[in-house]
Amino acid sequence: MNTFYHSTRGNSETVTSKQAILTGIAPDGGLFVSDQLGDAKLDLAQVASQTYHETAAQVLSALLDDYQKDEIESCVAGAYGDNFDTSAVTPVSALGDDWLLELYHGPTCAFKDVALQMLPRLMSCARKGDGRNVMIVTATSGDTGKAALAGFADIEGCGVTVFYPDGKVSDIQRLQMATQEGSNVAVCAIRGTFDDAQTEVKHIFANQELAQRLAERGTMLSSANSINVGRLVPQVTYYFDAYAQLVRNGSLSVGDAVDFCVPTGNFGDVLAGYYAKRLGLPVGKLIVASNTNKVLTDFLETGTYDRRRDFVKTISPSMDILVSSNLERMLYYLTDGDCERVSSFMRDLAERGFYTLPGALLAKLRETFDCGFATDDETRATIRSAWKQHHVLIDPHTAVAKTVLDRKEHGGNQRVCLSTASPYKFSADVLSALGASVDGLDGFACMDELQRLTGIAAPTQLSTLRSKDVLHKDVVDRDQMPDFVESSCKRVFA
Ligand SMILES: *Cc1c(COP(=O)(O)O)cnc(C)c1O
Numbered sequence: 001m002n003t004f005y006h007s008t009r010g011n012s013e014t015v016t017s018k019q020a021i022l023t024g025i026a027p028d029g030g031l032f033v034s035d036q037l038g039d040a041k042l043d044l045a046q047v048a049s050q051t052y053h054e055t056a057a058q059v060l061s062a063l064l065d066d067y068q069k070d071e072i073e074s075c076v077a078g079a080y081g082d083n084f085d086t087s088a089v090t091p092v093s094a095l096g097d098d099w100l101l102e103l104y105h106g107p108t109c110a111f112k113d114v115a116l117q118m119l120p121r122l123m124s125c126a127r128k129g130d131g132r133n134v135m136i137v138t139a140t141s142g143d144t145g146k147a148a149l150a151g152f153a154d155i156e157g158c159g160v161t162v163f164y165p166d167g168k169v170s171d172i173q174r175l176q177m178a179t180q181e182g183s184n185v186a187v188c189a190i191r192g193t194f195d196d197a198q199t200e201v202k203h204i205f206a207n208q209e210l211a212q213r214l215a216e217r218g219t220m221l222s223s224a225n226s227i228n229v230g231r232l233v234p235q236v237t238y239y240f241d242a243y244a245q246l247v248r249n250g251s252l253s254v255g256d257a258v259d260f261c262v263p264t265g266n267f268g269d270v271l272a273g274y275y276a277k278r279l280g281l282p283v284g285k286l287i288v289a290s291n292t293n294k295v296l297t298d299f300l301e302t303g304t305y306d307r308r309r310d311f312v313k314t315i316s317p318s319m320d321i322l323v324s325s326n327l328e329r330m331l332y333y334l335t336d337g338d339c340e341r342v343s344s345f346m347r348d349l350a351e352r353g354f355y356t357l358p359g360a361l362l363a364k365l366r367e368t369f370d371c372g373f374a375t376d377d378e379t380r381a382t383i384r385s386a387w388k389q390h391h392v393l394i395d396p397h398t399a400v401a402k403t404v405l406d407r408k409e410h411g412g413n414q415r416v417c418l419s420t421a422s423p424y425k426f427s428a429d430v431l432s433a434l435g436a437s438v439d440g441l442d443g444f445a446c447m448d449e450l451q452r453l454t455g456i457a458a459p460t461q462l463s464t465l466r467s468k469d470v471l472h473k474d475v476v477d478r479d480q481m482p483d484f485v486e487s488s489c490k491r492v493f494a
Contacts, residue, residue, distance in 0.1 A: 153182030
């Protein structure tokens, strides 16, 4: 049996999961979905006795079934080895009466590693069919770029080129990228903003002449963004594995329902929780937690998704998003696969800035999803109280989710809060939330001070950055970006 993927906006053309992973986005601008989601279920009792790696292999086989068993096993072993600083990969720990699912033990100390350590391996297998080389091109405002670099470094047949806005990322973010090793990586600062970089990357993807020249050399361009099924699928694993850990520590019996609270931006992480539910995990509620950019809270409360509002910069920047792309997949499943309806919602969103779900669909959505938001001040207060009351140090994204969770009435289920970044990735904001002064301190000084204050060691992935060699020093203007990509392709796939 082959799982066939097609666009959320039309189901006439189908592709295999390998093709979906190589292309990323469907040609009509929709996202790849499969109508077989949930046909195969995982056996919970078995999951409870399995390692992370065994569960990951089962999840991948269920959702990407044109991959061979040995391909999946080698992808899993490569993605979740020494590059994670714990063999548990995503350990669960206690925070008061609730649980934290720690998703930040990978090379860049944030949850995107869980998917971005896997996607490159899935792509590398997928490209073997046609033998082309794949150059990933991405613009980053700071975090995703490093996770993509770390994931794609030294992956066979793949390269990665990352652009970031010069002077507009933190010292630590810049060093994380500028010190990246690997013969197939390219990093470049651009004179301009993140939006300039992002817009130019879109032009590069649309540039037919460039594509033609690269094709003659056997190279295709692709992206690694969070709508790729190859990023979504690996995230399903940790919902099951968290459940297994709670069964093993005696907090759950197999079959009990669990609620998950997820700090949300693009809706990829929480959507993976919905996929887990479709694959048989007893999920009670999925709580969508937002910061002040609370488009999703309003949507889940009123049924109207309205992006016409001011964009606010917060201390949880990875959730500063007004258009949550992966929600389109949820709309597809919510409407029982009505591509026309999904297309019309997306058209309204693009042209009018909003769309409204009929009441019956909103009610159906709310059977699984709950919501809430937290301001920066509330987020800081939660960081402080988690530390003062429980001696648990959490980052601002996790604190948004914990704030939202604390406000919900406890329905009796065990509750898991997804913890998406190491607090040391946001040392300055965490320090000031704890009441310390950060005046005149740079990123590393904040890290040292946070370590001194709490006695919790900073992850070596971050603390060793200061002694690493800076390998990438290029800075270009926006109009030089296409040339930079082309010369990276020539160098990497020489
Ligand atoms: C990307 C990110 C999120 C949001 O995840 P989505 O899948 O985009 O909803 C939350 N926290 C951190 C630290 C992130 O990097």
